[in-house]
Amino acid sequence: MIRLVAYLDPGTGSFALQAVVGTVMGVSYAARNRIKMFMGRFKKDPQTDKADKQ
Amino acid sequence: MYYEGGQVFRRINADGKAAFDLFMSSGLYDKLKSKGLVVSHEEVSVGGDLARGAYKVIKPELVPFISYPYEWSFSQLKDAALATLVIQKQAIENGMVLRDASAYNIQFIDGQPRLIDTLSFDAYTAGEPWTAYRQFCQHFLAPLVLMSQVDPALLSLLRVYIDGIPLPLAAKLLPLRSRFRPGLATHIHLHASFQKQHEGTAKRPAASVSRVSLLGLIDSLERTIKSLKLQISKTEWGDYYDNTNYSDASRDEKVGITAEFVALVNPARVVDLGGNDGTYSRVATKAGSYVICADIDPIAVDANYAQVKSKKEKNLLPILIDLTNPSPGMGWANEERASFTSRAKSDMSLALALIHHLAIANNLPLGMVAAYFAKLAPHLVIEFVPKSDSQVKRLLATREDIFPHYTVEGFEAAFSDFFDIVETRPVTGSDRLMYLMKRKKN
Numbered sequence: 001m002i003r004l005v006a007y008l009d010p011g012t013g014s015f016a017l018q019a020v021v022g023t024v025m026g027v028s029y030a031a032r033n034r035i036k037m038f039m040g041r042f043k044k045d046p047q048t049d050k051a052d053k054q
Numbered sequence: 055m056y057y058e059g060g061q062v063f064r065r066i067n068a069d070g071k072a073a074f075d076l077f078m079s080s081g082l083y084d085k086l087k088s089k090g091l092v093v094s095h096e097e098v099s100v101g102g103d104l105a106r107g108a109y110k111v112i113k114p115e116l117v118p119f120i121s122y123p124y125e126w127s128f129s130q131l132k133d134a135a136l137a138t139l140v141i142q143k144q145a146i147e148n149g150m151v152l153r154d155a156s157a158y159n160i161q162f163i164d165g166q167p168r169l170i171d172t173l174s175f176d177a178y179t180a181g182e183p184w185t186a187y188r189q190f191c192q193h194f195l196a197p198l199v200l201m202s203q204v205d206p207a208l209l210s211l212l213r214v215y216i217d218g219i220p221l222p223l224a225a226k227l228l229p230l231r232s233r234f235r236p237g238l239a240t241h242i243h244l245h246a247s248f249q250k251q252h253e254g255t256a257k258r259p260a261a262s263v264s265r266v267s268l269l270g271l272i273d274s275l276e277r278t279i280k281s282l283k284l285q286i287s288k289t290e291w292g293d294y295y296d297n298t299n300y301s302d303a304s305r306d307e308k309v310g311i312t313a314e315f316v317a318l319v320n321p322a323r324v325v326d327l328g329g330n331d332g333t334y335s336r337v338a339t340k341a342g343s344y345v346i347c348a349d350i351d352p353i354a355v356d357a358n359y360a361q362v363k364s365k366k367e368k369n370l371l372p373i374l375i376d377l378t379n380p381s382p383g384m385g386w387a388n389e390e391r392a393s394f395t396s397r398a399k400s401d402m403s404l405a406l407a408l409i410h411h412l413a414i415a416n417n418l419p420l421g422m423v424a425a426y427f428a429k430l431a432p433h434l435v436i437e438f439v440p441k442s443d444s445q446v447k448r449l450l451a452t453r454e455d456i457f458p459h460y461t462v463e464g465f466e467a468a469f470s471d472f473f474d475i476v477e478t479r480p481v482t483g484s485d486r487l488m489y490l491m492k493r494k495k496n
Contacts, residue, residue: 008154010185013248018183018271020248021240022263025270032273 058102062116064095065108070173073150074110077175082148091141092169093117093161115163117170118323118371119346119398122391123157123193124212125373125381127356128201128284130167131209133363134160135194137167139276142184146269150175151182155190157218158391164368181262184271188249191241192218195279199242200224202282203232206352209374216385221246237278284356304483308437311479312337312404315435315490318477321401325430327377328408332358332370338404339369346398348375377408378416395429402433406488410439410446413460420459420468428472432493438465442485462487 055064066074077083086092093115123131134157142152152174159171184190193212196219200208204227211219225246232238263271316324316338326335329347331354338345347370349355358372375381380394405427412418427434439446441460459468466475473491480487 008185008189010183011188011249011252013250013252014188014245015183016252017240017245017248018187018263018267021244022183022267022271025274026264026267027270029270029273030266 062114063098064112064114064173066110066112066173067107068109071109073176074173076150076177077172080148080150082145082150082175083172085144085148086141086169089140089144090164090166090168091137091144092172093163095172112172114170114172117161117163118344118369120392121162121371121373121397122212122381123160123197124209125375125394126209127352127359127372127374128198128206128209129356129359129363130162130372131157131194131198131201132279132282134162134167135190135198135279136276137169138190138194139272139279141169143269143272145175146178146265146272149178151178151184152186155186155193157193157212162371165362165366165370178265180265183263184268187271188221188245189218190275191221191245194218195241195275196221196224198279198282199232199238200227202284203228203238206284209352213381213384216390221249235278235281237274237281241275241278284353301483304481307482308406308488309334309337311481311488312406312435313341315477315488316341316343316402318490319402319433321431321433323400324402324404325398325400326404326406327427327430328405328411329372330354330358332361332372334404334406335370338402339367342369343402344369345371346400347372348377348394348398350374350376377412378418395426398430400431402435403427403431405434405436407437407439407445409436409465410443410449410460414446414449414457420465421471424469424472428493434473434489434491434493436469436489436491437481438462438487438489440485440487 055062057063083092087094095112095114098111098113123134126134137160138152138155142155145151153176154171154174156171159169159174160167161170162168192215197209197212200211200219208227221242225243228238228242233243312334320341321338321343324335324338324343324345326332326338326345326347328349329335330349330351332345332347335345335347335358347355347358349358349372352374355372355374358370361367362370362372375394381391383389383393383396384391409420409423412423413420427436440462441447441450441455441457458464469475469489469491473493475489476492477490478487
């Protein structure tokens with residue numbers, strides 16, 4: 001059941017759109033976050049890099 | 055919200071107790087406050103009829119000047135939109151959601167967009183779609199896209215549509231190429247289409263949206279908005295101060311005279327009328343005043359706001375105002391949103407290089423201009439730009455001179471009905487005169 005906020009008319013179409021595109025956007029968002037985390041592992045830690053050079 | 059004893063209070067009723075308590079206990083308030091995204095408040099014990107029966111009463115931080123989204127430049131509206139999305143993301147992380155996403159919930163304080171409606175949150179329920187998604191698109195995305203893809207002047211549609219630009223209208227006004235941008239295709243065009251398909255539906259919606267999907271939706275909106283840019287970079291007054299008709303020495307002298315006049319009055323609040331990119335507003339902010347810098351040019355206001363951001367200025371608010379048609383009182387009984395004139399009342403107004411635009415370009419009698427300025431502030435710094443000035447010659451180049459009273463004598467006579475002239479200073483290298491005036495007591 002969807003709780004309806006009293007003063008704001010959210011619009012049925014708006015809810016329906018979220019249900020339709022939400023999954024695609026959610027998958028895309030999760031994938032991008034994973035990629036970001038994965039790529040982050042390969043970025044040198046500036047602190048470690050400085051320590052190595054000393 | 056209510057006013058008592060000159061202060062603003064907000065009462066939280068019994069039905070708001072759970073949401074408010076969660077807002078505080080979840081850490082959301084502290085997180086948003088630390089990022090400068092929400093107004094601070096203190097809980098107070100007050101008596102009086104208006105507090106009776108309330109669960110709690112809070113006293114929120116005061117907003118120095120209330121401005122409305124139809125008075126913001128492109129970048130101000132964009133930053134307000136992005137702030138709303140950051141707030142929503144943070145809310146979800148803390149187990150809450152924004153129950154509404156009205157642009158009127160954001161105000162510029164200390165140069166930054168900040169949420170002023172601390173009761174705008176509800177507990178997040180897994181599977182629930184975002185009830186404020188349509189409102190966000192109408193209040194923020196649609197005007198931004200129209201300003202970016204069509205014309206900055208379309209911001210004025212927010213004065214006609216007080217609850218944001220309807221998405222079917224926005225979709226119709228946008229060029230065909232907007233349908234090929236995924237963010238616009240989804241949040242404007244498809245959204246408008248879904249609205250049309252489902253209008254008149256009496257059934258309660260059965261949509262379910264997971265937490266990740268909701269975050270994905272917010273992320274998509276954020277990326278769409280970040281990608282929007284103003285296409286038109288040159289407007290009539292956008293680069294005014296690069297093309298003035300007086301020398302650097304004259305400009306420096308004008309700055310000095312303005313600073314001297316401001317120091318004589320020491321105003322807490324100044325409204326700079328036709329302030330362009332805020333050059334002279336900053337004379338007043340340097341002296342410690344809070345300044346509202348109002349100008350008609352969207353590029354100049356945007357440039358001013360960019361400077362406010364880059365220099366982290368806290369006491370200057372640029373806004374978009376056409377003085378010949380300033381924001382009126384709007385909404386129910388013309389009282390929901392106050393007029394610019396009623397909000398802008400200050401201790402001093404600046405009207406530099408402005409009078410000829412009002413009196414000659416816009417045919418306003420000098421007496422009417424003086425009467426309006428007298429409404430705004432008790433002290434006025436004004437620059438008279440005579441017909442011998444090249445800027446006025448340009449205005450009269452293609453029209454008949456029907457302004458016999460537009461002379462120094464005519465100007466002083468018209469303004470003397472409302473003001474006493476305290477000081478007069480010529481601007482060296484020009485025929486311009488700077489005045490400091492004080493409103494008459496009657």
